[in-house]
Amino acid sequence: xxxxxxxxxxxxxxxxxxxxxxxxxxxxxxxxxxxxxxxxxxxxxxxxxxxxxxxxxxxxxxxxxxxxxxxxxxxxxxxxxxxxxxxxxxxxxxxxxxxxxxxxxxxxxxxxxxxxxxxxxxxxxxxxxxxxxxxxxxxxxxxxxxxxxxxxxxxxxxxxxxxxxxxxxxxxxxxxxxxxxxxxxxxxxxxxxxxxxxxxxxxxxxxxxxxxxxxxxxxxxxxxxxxxxxxxxxxxxxxxxx
Numbered sequence: 001x002x003x004x005x006x007x008x009x010x011x012x013x014x015x016x017x018x019x020x021x022x023x024x025x026x027x028x029x030x031x032x033x034x035x036x037x038x039x040x041x042x043x044x045x046x047x048x049x050x051x052x053x054x055x056x057x058x059x060x061x062x063x064x065x066x067x068x069x070x071x072x073x074x075x076x077x078x079x080x081x082x083x084x085x086x087x088x089x090x091x092x093x094x095x096x097x098x099x100x101x102x103x104x105x106x107x108x109x110x111x112x113x114x115x116x117x118x119x120x121x122x123x124x125x126x127x128x129x130x131x132x133x134x135x136x137x138x139x140x141x142x143x144x145x146x147x148x149x150x151x152x153x154x155x156x157x158x159x160x161x162x163x164x165x166x167x168x169x170x171x172x173x174x175x176x177x178x179x180x181x182x183x184x185x186x187x188x189x190x191x192x193x194x195x196x197x198x199x200x201x202x203x204x205x206x207x208x209x210x211x212x213x214x215x216x217x218x219x220x221x222x223x224x225x226x227x228x229x230x231x232x233x234x235x236x237x238x239x240x241x242x
Contacts, residue, residue, distance in 0.1 A: 007070070009034045009193050010055075010086075010161050015064035017050055017217075024050045025217045028064070034160065035191040037183065039198060039208035039225070043238050046214040048197040049091070052163050055195070056088040057081040068161070083112060087159035091166045093146035095138040101149060102134025108153040116156055124156040128182055144175045151182075162186070164196040168203050176203055183207050201225070213238060 011031035017024045025047045032038045040048050053059040055066060057078040065074045073081060082088070096104055105125075109116040125131070130148040132141065141149060147167065154162070167183075168176045184207055186192045198204055204211060205225055213221040213228055215237040221228045228234050 008032060008067075010066075010068050010195075012055060012066045013064055015051070015054055015066070016062045017047075017054060017059060018062050019050070023217060025054070025061075028219055030195075030212060030219070032161070032193045032195055034193055035187050036209050037187050037194045037196065037207050039196055039204040039211040040214060041198065041201070041204065041211060041238060042214035045216075047217040048214055049165055051214070052088070052165050052195075052197060056086065056163050082157070082159075085158070085160040086163065087154035087157070087161065088163045089147075089150060089154065089165060089167055091169055093143060093150055095141065095146050095149060097139050099138055100134060101132050101136050101138060101141075104138060104149065104153065105134070105156075108156060120156050121152070124152040127155055127185070128152050129178070143170045144178075147171075155186075159192065161193045162195070164194060164198075166198055167196065168198060168200040176200060179203065180206055 008031035013029055015028040016026050028051060030038070040051070042048055050059065054061050057076055057080065061074070065072055067073065068081075068084065068086065073084070076084075078088070096107070099107065105121040109118075109121055128148045128151050130145065130152050132145060132149070138146070138149070167179055171179065180203060183194055183196075187194050187207070196204070196208070208225060210223065211225045211228055212219055213234050220237060221231050221234045
């Protein structure tokens with residue numbers, strides 16, 4: 001087998017971040033391979049979302065570098081990273097309130113050249129089982145369908161990496177099961193790498209290949225979920241306070 005199949009798709013080295021004179025992240029080193037699901041957990045305030053902000057290009061690190069396909073992309077902004085194949089979802093599924101579902105898909109299809117077709121939108125909607133008429137206003141969508149709409153818009157551009165911030169937030173168990181199935185399909189069948197910050201341990205237990213635990217801006221453990229839950233340091237930092 002080609003050795004390149006084992007090379008990281010995406011990685012960061014020695015990332016640190018200060019905000020408002022306060023140290024938020026310190027010396028973060030992570031990597032993820034194609035088709036892998038990497039879970040990131042930790043108590044509130046651990047720096048998980050701030051890490052995704054750096055990795056997606058919304059924040060600039062104080063020190064360190066970010067690499068995608070072995071290219072240093074630290075200087076690339078959010079929009080540039082989206083164009084090269086890095087998708088990002090957020091904790092709150094905010095949708096354009098003055099647009100319909102169809103208008104939202106059209107805006108994303110024509111966001112940049114080469115423009116995509118209606119078939120691309122239909123393909124992405126089918127991937128996440130988003131079945132809503134085009135003339136429905138986004139404000140009429142419930143939380144799960146808002147997430148699906150945003151998810152489909154990202155998938156339309158065929159990303160190779162997804163950075164996801166609490167995709168199960170606000171969902172009921174049956175909806176979380178559906179998210180589980182979608183992420184399994186994307187990672188294992190479509191070979192998309194998924195880095196996911198999530199508090200719902202039951203979701204990570206079924207889909208994550210590896211888990212990283214953060215506390216106070218640092219990585220304190222890496223490994224399988226089964227391995228890390230037995231770590232005294234991890235239990236003290238996270239599990240015993242959840």
